[in-house]
Amino acid sequence: MTDRLAEFLDRKKLELGPAGDVVAHPWRCADADGIAWLALDCADSSINTLSDEVLRSLDEALRGLAQAPPRALVIRSAKPGGFAAGADIGSFDRVSGDGAADWLEQGHAVLDHLQALPCPTIAVIHGAALGAGFEIALACRHRIAIAGASFGFPEIHLGLHPGLGGTFRLAGLIDPLEAMRLMLTGKTVHTAKAAKLGIVDLVTEERHVRAAVDAVIEGEIHASAALDRELKAHAFTLHKARSLAAGRMRVEAERKAPSAHFPAPHALIDLWEEHGGDSDAMRKAEIASFARLLDSETSRNLRRVFFLRQGLRQDGRGDDGIDHVHVIGAGAMGAEIAGWAAIRGKRVTLGDLSPEALGKAMKQVEGICRDRHLDGIEMRDALDRLMPDPKGYGYARADLVIEAVPEDADLKAGVHREAAGCMKKGAILVTNTSSLSLAELARSIPEPERFAGLHFFNPVSKMLLVEVVSHSLTAPWVAERLAAFCGAIDRLPALVRDYPGFLVNRALTPYLMEAMVLMDEGIPKQHIDRAALDFGMPMGPVTLADQVGLDICLNVAESLKSVLAKPLPELSPRLREKIEAGETGRKAGRGFYDWSGGAPHPETRVSAPAELQDRLILPMLDACMECLRNGVARDADQVDGAMIFATGFAPFRGGPLHYARTRGFADIRRRLSELADRHGERFRPDPGWNE
Numbered sequence: 190m191t192d193r194l195a196e197f198l199d200r201k202k203l204e205l206g207p208a209g210d211v212v213a214h215p216w217r218c219a220d221a222d223g224i225a226w227l228a229l230d231c232a233d234s235s236i237n238t239l240s241d242e243v244l245r246s247l248d249e250a251l252r253g254l255a256q257a258p259p260r261a262l263v264i265r266s267a268k269p270g271g272f273a274a275g276a277d278i279g280s281f282d283r284v285s286g287d288g289a290a291d292w293l294e295q296g297h298a299v300l301d302h303l304q305a306l307p308c309p310t311i312a313v314i315h316g317a318a319l320g321a322g323f324e325i326a327l328a329c330r331h332r333i334a335i336a337g338a339s340f341g342f343p344e345i346h347l348g349l350h351p352g353l354g355g356t357f358r359l360a361g362l363i364d365p366l367e368a369m370r371l372m373l374t375g376k377t378v379h380t381a382k383a384a385k386l387g388i389v390d391l392v393t394e395e396r397h398v399r400a401a402v403d404a405v406i407e408g409e410i411h412a413s414a415a416l417d418r419e420l421k422a423h424a425f426t427l428h429k430a431r432s433l434a435a436g437r438m439r440v441e442a443e444r445k446a447p448s449a450h451f452p453a454p455h456a457l458i459d460l461w462e463e464h465g466g467d468s469d470a471m472r473k474a475e476i477a478s479f480a481r482l483l484d485s486e487t488s489r490n491l492r493r494v495f496f497l498r499q500g501l502r503q504d505g506r507g508d509d510g511i512d513h514v515h516v517i518g519a520g521a522m523g524a525e526i527a528g529w530a531a532i533r534g535k536r537v538t539l540g541d542l543s544p545e546a547l548g549k550a551m552k553q554v555e556g557i558c559r560d561r562h563l564d565g566i567e568m569r570d571a572l573d574r575l576m577p578d579p580k581g582y583g584y585a586r587a588d589l590v591i592e593a594v595p596e597d598a599d600l601k602a603g604v605h606r607e608a609a610g611c612m613k614k615g616a617i618l619v620t621n622t623s624s625l626s627l628a629e630l631a632r633s634i635p636e637p638e639r640f641a642g643l644h645f646f647n648p649v650s651k652m653l654l655v656e657v658v659s660h661s662l663t664a665p666w667v668a669e670r671l672a673a674f675c676g677a678i679d680r681l682p683a684l685v686r687d688y689p690g691f692l693v694n695r696a697l698t699p700y701l702m703e704a705m706v707l708m709d710e711g712i713p714k715q716h717i718d719r720a721a722l723d724f725g726m727p728m729g730p731v732t733l734a735d736q737v738g739l740d741i742c743l744n745v746a747e748s749l750k751s752v753l754a755k756p757l758p759e760l761s762p763r764l765r766e767k768i769e770a771g772e773t774g775r776k777a778g779r780g781f782y783d784w785s786g787g788a789p790h791p792e793t794r795v796s797a798p799a800e801l802q803d804r805l806i807l808p809m810l811d812a813c814m815e816c817l818r819n820g821v822a823r824d825a826d827q828v829d830g831a832m833i834f835a836t837g838f839a840p841f842r843g844g845p846l847h848y849a850r851t852r853g854f855a856d857i858r859r860r861l862s863e864l865a866d867r868h869g870e871r872f873r874p875d876p877g878w879n880e
Contacts, residue, residue, distance in 0.1 A: 215229060215230055215231045215232060215237075215242065215243050215246060222260070223259050223260035223261075224259055224260050224261050224262075224263060224402065224406070225254055225259040225261070225262045225263070226263045226265070227247070227250055227262065227263070227264045227265075228264075228265055228266065228267040229243065229264070229265070229266050229267060229268075229272075229273060230266075230267035230268065231243065231268075235268065235270055236268060236270050236271065236273075236274045237266055237268055237271075237272065237273040237274065237322065238273065238274055238275060238276065238277045238278075239273060239275065239276045239277065239320075239321035239322060239325070240276075240277040240280060241277075241280065241292075244295070244296055244299045245299075247299055247303070247325075248298070248299040248302060251299070251302045251303055251306065252302065254306060254308075255302065255305075255306060255307075258306065258307050258308045259308055260308065260309075260406060261308050261309040261310070261311060261402065261405070261406045262306060262308060262309070262310045262311065262329075263311045263312075263313055263402055264310070264311070264312050264313070264325065264326075264329060265312070265313040265314070265315070266314075266315065266316070268316075269316075270316055271315060271316020271317040271318070272312075272314045272315060272316055272317060272318040272322050272326070272338070273317075273318060273319065273320075273321065273322025273323075273325065274317060274319050274320070274322060275319045275320025275321050275322055275323075275343065275344075276320055276321040278347065278492055278495055278496075281483060281488075281492060282489075282492070284483070285480075285483065285484050286480065286484065287480075289479070289480035289483050289484070290476055290477065290480045293352055293353070293476045293479060293480065294476060296321075296352075296353045297353060297354060297472065297476065300324060300325065300328040300353055300354055301328075301354075303325070303328040303329065304328045304329075304330075309330060309331065309405060309406055310328075310329040310330050310331070311329055311330070311331045311332070311333060311402055311405055312325065312326035312329040312331070312332045312333070313333045313335070313398055313401075313402070314326055314332060314333070314334050314335065314338045314340070314389070315334075315335035315337070315338055315395070316335075316337070316338060316339070317338070317339045317340075317341075317377070318338065318339070318340050319339075319340070319341050319342070319343055319377070320341075320342060320343060320344055320351070320355075321352075321353050323340050323341065323342060323355065324351060324353040324354055324355045324358065326340070327354070327355060327358040327359060327362065328354065328358065331390050331391075331405050331410070332388065332389040332390055332391075333389065333390065333391045333392075333393060333398065333401050333402070333405070334380045334383060334384070334389040334391070334392045334393075335380075335392075335393065335394065335395055335398070336380055336392060336393070336394060337379070337380060338379070338380050338383070338389075338392075339377040339378065339379045339380075339383075340377060340378055340383050340388055340389075341371065341375065341376060341377030341378065342355055342359075342371060342372045342375060343375045343377075344372075344375070344453075345372065345373060345374070345375040345453055345454060345457075346375045346491065346495075347488060347491050347492050347495060348451070348452070348453050348482060348485060348487040348488030348489075348490075348491040348492070348841065349453055349479060349482050349483065349488055350372060350453050350454075350456065350457040350460070350475075350478070350479065350482070351372060351475070351479075352475060352476070352479035354472065354475070355372070356372065356457065356460060356461070356471055356475045357464075357465075357468040357471040357472060357475070359371065359372070359388075360422075360425075360461065360465060361422070361468060362387060362388065363386045363387045363388060364386070364387075364421045364422070365421060365422060365425045365461070365465065366421065366425075366434060367386055369434075369438065369457070369458070369461060372457060373438065373442065373454050373457060373458075380392045390405070390410055390411070391404075391405075391410050425465060425466070426465075426466040427466070428462075428466065431461060431462045431465050431466070432462055435458050435459075435461065435462035438458045439455065439458055442454040442455055442458060443455075450487065450725050450839070450841050451487060451841060452482065452485060452487060453482050453487070453488070456478050456481075456482060457478075459478075460474050460475060460478055486841075487841045489843075490840070490841050490842060490843035490847070491840060491841055493843045493844075493847065494830075494833055494840045494843065494844070497826055497829055497830035497833065497844065498653075498681065498830065498834065500826055500827070500830060501654075501681040501682065501683060501827070501830045501831075501834070502676065502681055504672045504676075504682050504683075504684055505672050505673055505675045505676020505677075505680070505681065505682045506673065506676060507669070507672075507673040507676070508673060509670050509671075509673035509674040509676070509677045510588060510670055510673075511535065511588040511589045511617075511670065511674050511677070512535065512536060512588055513535070513536045513537075513538070513583070513586050513587045513588050513589075514527070514530050514535050514536070514537045514538075514587060514588070514589045514590075514591060515537070515538045515539075515540060515578070515583035515584055515586075515587035515589070515590045515591070516530075516537060516538070516539050516540065516590075516591045516593055517540050517541075517590065517591065517592045517593060517594060517604055517608065518540070518541060518592065518593040518594040518595075518604075519539055519540070519541035519543070519546040519547045519549070519550040519577075520546065520550075520593065520594070520595070521553070521647070521776075522593050522621060522645065522647055522649070523539065523541070523550065523591075523593035523594075523621075524539070524549075524550035524551075524553040524554060525553070525557070525645070525647065525648050525649035525650060526591055526593055526621065526645055526649050527539040527550070527554070527575060528550075528553065528554030528557045528558075528571075528575065528649075528650070529557065529649045529650050529678060530678055531554070531571045531572070531574040531575035532557065532558065532561065532563070532571045532650075533677065533678040533679055534574070534677075535574065535677075535678065536574050536576075537574060537575045537576070538575075538576045538577075538578035538582065538583025538586075538587065539575060539576070539577055539578055539583075540578045540579070540581050540583060540584075541577075541579065542579060543579075544579060547577040547579060548577075550577070551572070551575070551577060554571075554572065554575060555568070555572070557648075557650045558571055558572070560650065561650065581611065584608060584611035584612055584613075585611060585612070585613055586613065587612065587613070587616055588613075588615075588616055588617070589616065589617050589619065589671075589674060590608050590612055590616060590617070590618045590619070591619050591620075591621060591643060592604050592605060592608065592618070592619070592620045592621065593621040596622060596623065596624065596625060596741075596744050596748075598625050598629065598630065601620055601622065601625065601630060602630060602632075602633040603633075605618065605620070605630065605633050605634050605640075606633050606634075609634055609635050609636070615639075616639070617639050617640075617641070617667055617670065617671065618634065618639060618640050619640070619641050619642060619643040619671065620640075620642050620643075621642070621643055621644060621645055622642060622644065623644055623690075623691075623694055623741070623745060624689070624690050624691075624694055624744070624745045624748045624749060625748065626687065626689070626752075627640070627641070627642050627658055627659075627660035627663075627687040628660045628661060628687055631660055631662060637660070637662040637663075638662050638663060638664040638667065639664065639667055640660070640662075640663065640667075641657065641658060641659055641660070641663045641667050641668060641671055642656065642657070642658030642659075642660075642687070642691070643655055643656070643657060643658070643671060643674075643675075644656035644658060644691060644693075644694075646693070646835050647737075649680075652834075652835065653680060653681045653834045653835075654680070654681050654683055654693070654831055654834040654835040655675045655680045655681065655682055655683070656682075656683050656685050656691050656692060656693060656831070656835075657671045657672050657675065657682045657683065657684045657685070658685055658686070658687055658691055659684070659685075659686055659687065660686075660687040661687070668684055672684055681830070681834055683822070683827060683830070683831040683835075684823065684827075685816075685821050685822055685827075685831075686820065686821055688816065688819065688821040689748070689749050689752045689753055690745065690748075690749050691821065692813075692816050692821050692822050692828065692831055692832075693831055693832065693835045693836065694745055694749075695749070695812050695815070695816055695821070696809050696812040696813050696816065696832060696836075696845070697809065697836055698742075698745055698746055698749055698757065698812075699757060699758065699808035699809060699811075699812055699871065700730055700805055700806070700808060700809040701730050701733065701734050701737075701742055701746075702742075702746055702757055702758040702760070702761075703730070703758055703804055703805055703808055704717050704729075704730035704731050704734065704805065705734075705758065705760075705761035705763065705764050706758045706759070706761065707801070707804065707805075708731070708761070708763060708781075709761050709762070709763060712798075712801070713795070714729075714731040714781055714782070715791075715795050716795050716796075716797045716798070716801065717729060717730065717731055717797070717801065717805070718730065718731050718732055718791055719791065719795045719796070719797045720797035720798075720801035720802045720805060721802070721805055721806075722791055723797065723802065724802050724805075724806055724839060725839025725840075725841060725842060726836075726837065726838065726839055727837035728791075728837075729791065730805060731781050731782070732782065732788075732789065732791075734774065734780070734781065735774035735775050735780035735781055735782050735784065736774065736775050737774065738773050738774045738775075738776055739764060739767050739768050739772070739773045739774045739780050739781075740768050740773045740774075742764070743760065743764055743765070743768060746760060747760070755815070755870075755871065755873070755875075756869070756870055756871045757871060758871055767780060767781065775788075803860055803864065804864065804868070807857065807860060807861055807864065807872070808871065808872065809832075809838075809845060810845045810846070810848070810849050810857060811857075811861060811872075811874060811875050811878075812875075813828050813832065813845045813846055813849075814846070814849070814875045814877040814878060815875045815877065816828060817846065817877060818875060818876065818877035818880070825844075825846040825847070825850075826844075828844070828845065828846050829843065829844020829845060829846050829847050830844065832844060832845050854878050855878075857874070857878055858874045858878040858879070861873065861874035861878075862874055
């Protein structure tokens, strides 16, 4: 909310309720020229969420307004950050079964009261209107968006679909196919697209909101409509038309979110196909379907993932004190780190001795800007914050120096010595290593307490997790500031200690290496990848190795093999042959797969032997247990969150250690022992399974 609206509400001090009663927070009400303004302002939070209290308070206000209708009702947020982030997800665990259906019925009744008010109802949206917040806006007759607003239904990522009328209100407002696409993907649409789709009637600036409201009241702005949308909406009132479209949707949904693992998209398609022509029937079916999904294991685990993300994000709170970042090395990774930091508002200098490398890096950053859909001004500002620096002038001004040169300990040590001699007092030096020992690298640094690791994952612009790695001499304040830096650039920090492979690569390496062993045993790569996909991994290990780079996989495996107490699989001769032939994976156009025509599509018709899943997945779980037992990570939740957000570990299973706990530690231990007896000591279960 702007200062003007805050002053207006504070000045009026008029709160409307039934029979003139005062409505308690979180809704603040004011009256001006016969227009009622309801402003949502959840206490003790920077964002609005729709809790039971919020909905009860809204209902009280609406009942009062129904008794003495104003000229119009305007609903908006009193939070600078946005309209509303959706429902209070923590409350979902408190309802189930018939209780969930009753709870949803009550929420529907509130929005029905809003929709039935006998006066113009206008939602004014700034920032994000998501989930239940979007559903409140849809229950209004008009929507005015402040430039930069966004709309979406992220419920699908929680194993759910909209539950307060969004399924039929959105499909009744815009092209039903576009409505289904929005709900099935969980994507957000911004102001221009929202206006084009017909979600909003008007896009304006904050200073023109009152004039826009007056225009709506006077009938100068009508609810958004378009002939093609009306024709499509009419066509899809026919069950046959919906059935044809639903069939295509199911094929796409099954490819991206198999029904065995993700029931929500398929339940939503069923809802629309069966009841899309009847909003009353859709309402009843929506409530029943949402209640069933709420009790599903998938939804419980995906809600767990939401809170794992919140926990990681919490570690990134606070002021990082880092304004200027100097990145050493303009290779693919250095360019990604520098570009992302600049996009997120940091001043960045990018150092490299090669002008060609710097030029290529700047083009790479432009591509990142386009991929992130930055407009012309945003791209210009990001590129203005990023300065190629072949002379290394940025050393002396940087608060944080990030070394991102190739994985060679001697090369990195030389770069660190040079950086330490040029950096300003109090600056932090970090290495972006994926597997090298920080304790060893720290030997070449005069002030090792200001040295740590920031292990970014490639591509930085898409991968949410960053491992913040401390060695024994790293000062606690350094780790805290680095975690806050991750938060400042919208990344999730996982605070881990120096250990071979740290956390993620220690767990991922046996998974990838076992896939190589299986290929050497003659099992087709498609069967190996299919086993992982059937478990729920986002891609198979052979495809992932190609994506990471076979040379990088080999380097990490070799560096870990010599320092781990537990043996890794023997390094595959086939892997070395591929690398020697220059077939290093996607970046070379060919690895185990041919990438010249784009990403290979996973074969869906192959069947994998039952043992394959355990041979791939259990070594990963065992390594996670090893890291937990050795204190590499803080707790099991941090392990689960890091593996989900760095590797995409099957999120509907709640994380590797949560999956192990659900399956039973005794069963994991027994199965690993069986595999060890059959295939070797690399499968011998970690002692942590006994504790």
